[in-house]
Amino acid sequence: MPExxxxxxxxxxxxxxxxxxxxxxxxxxxxxxxxxxGAKQFSKQICGQTIRDINRRGKFLVLGLTTDTLLIHLxxxxxxxxxxxSAPPDKHAHTVFHFASGNELRFSxxxxxxxxxxxxxxxxxxxxxxxxxxxxxFTARKLGDILHGHxxxxxxxxxxxxxxxxxxxxYADESLHRARxxxxxxSHTLTPDEARALWRSLRYTLNQAIRNxxxxxxxxxxxxxxxxHFRAYDRTGEPCPxxxxxxxxxxxxxxxxxxxxNCQRP
DNA sequence: AGCGTCACCCGGACGC
DNA sequence: TGCGTCCGGGTGACGC
Numbered sequence: 001m002p003e004x005x006x007x008x009x010x011x012x013x014x015x016x017x018x019x020x021x022x023x024x025x026x027x028x029x030x031x032x033x034x035x036x037x038g039a040k041q042f043s044k045q046i047c048g049q050t051i052r053d054i055n056r057r058g059k060f061l062v063l064g065l066t067t068d069t070l071l072i073h074l075x076x077x078x079x080x081x082x083x084x085x086s087a088p089p090d091k092h093a094h095t096v097f098h099f100a101s102g103n104e105l106r107f108s109x110x111x112x113x114x115x116x117x118x119x120x121x122x123x124x125x126x127x128x129x130x131x132x133x134x135x136x137x138f139t140a141r142k143l144g145d146i147l148h149g150h151x152x153x154x155x156x157x158x159x160x161x162x163x164x165x166x167x168x169x170x171y172a173d174e175s176l177h178r179a180r181x182x183x184x185x186x187s188h189t190l191t192p193d194e195a196r197a198l199w200r201s202l203r204y205t206l207n208q209a210i211r212n213x214x215x216x217x218x219x220x221x222x223x224x225x226x227x228x229h230f231r232a233y234d235r236t237g238e239p240c241p242x243x244x245x246x247x248x249x250x251x252x253x254x255x256x257x258x259x260x261x262n263c264q265r266p
Numbered sequence: 267a268g269c270g271t272c273a274c275c276c277g278g279a280c281g282c
Numbered sequence: 283t284g285c286g287t288c289c290g291g292g293t294g295a296c297g298c
Contacts (some may be wrong), residue, residue: 113292
C-alpha cells in the first residue's frame with residue numbers, strides 16, 4: 001500500500017517518461033476515480049496540457065501541468081505506469097492518459113479507492129497536510145513540539161496526515177518499534193530523548209524504505225524490496241529482531257498494529 | 267479534542 | 283474443485 005516511500009519511488013520512476021509529454025486524450029473507465037471536477041469537464045480541461053514536473057506531497061503525486069495541477073492519491077492498491085499504447089491491456093487501468101508521443105500513463109487501481117484531482121491551486125487538495133517528515137525543516141525539536149501539542153496515542157497521531165504527511169500503517173509500526181515506543185503511549189508524555197529517538201527512527205525508516213524502493217505487503221501493489229526488512233509490521237508471532245520475543249498484533253483505532261511487548265513498554 | 271464506527275472496494279485467504 | 287465469507291488498507295463522515 002503506497003505510503004511516502006512508495007509514492008516517492010513512483011514519482012522518481014515517472015519523471016523521465018512523463019515530463020514534457022503532452023496529454024492528447026483521456027480514457028475514463030470508472031468515473032468515480034475522478035474526484036474533481038466532473039469526468040466530462042476533467043477530460044475537456046486536461047487535454048492539450050503538458051506535464052511540466054512531477055513531485056510528491058505526503059502520499060499525493062503532484063503533476064504540474066501547463067495551467068493546472070493534477071493530484072493523484074493511490075490509496076492502497078493504486079499504481080501508475082507508462083507503457084506504449086500497444087502494451088497489453090490492464091483490466092484495472094480505470095483512467096488512462098494518452099500522450100502525443102504514443103505512450104500512455106495508466107492509473108490502475110484494483111480496489112478503486114484511488115482518486116485524481118484536477119485543480120488550479122494544489123492547496124485545494126493538500127492544504128491541510130502536515131509537514132514533510134524528510135524536509136530539512138522537520139527537526140527533532142519540531143517533532144517534539146508536535147507531540148506535546150497533542151494528547152493522543154502515538155500510533156493514530158503518526159497516521160494523521162494533518163499532523164505529519166505521508167506516514168501510513170507500515171512505517172508507523174516500524175518507526176515506533178525502532179524508537180522502542182509503545183503505540184498507545186500518549187504523545188505529550190514523551191521525554192525529549194524519546195521524542196528525538198522517534199524523530200531519528202521515523203526519518204531513518206522512511207529513508208531506508210526509499211532506498212529499497214518501497215514495500216509491498218498487499219500483493220496487489222507491486223512495490224520494492226523493503227518488505228524483506230520489516231522489524232514488526234506483518235510479523236505477528238515472529239521473533240522481535242532485538243529481543244527475540246514474539247511480535248504482538250493489536251487493534252488501535254481499527255488499524256492492525258504490530259509491536260514488541262518487551263521492547264515497547266506502555 | 268480525541269476516539270470509535272462505518273463506508274468505500276475487491277483479491278486473496280480461509281473454511282467447508 | 284468450488285463456493286461462501288471475511289479481512290485489510292487510507293481516509294472522510296459522523297456521533298459520542
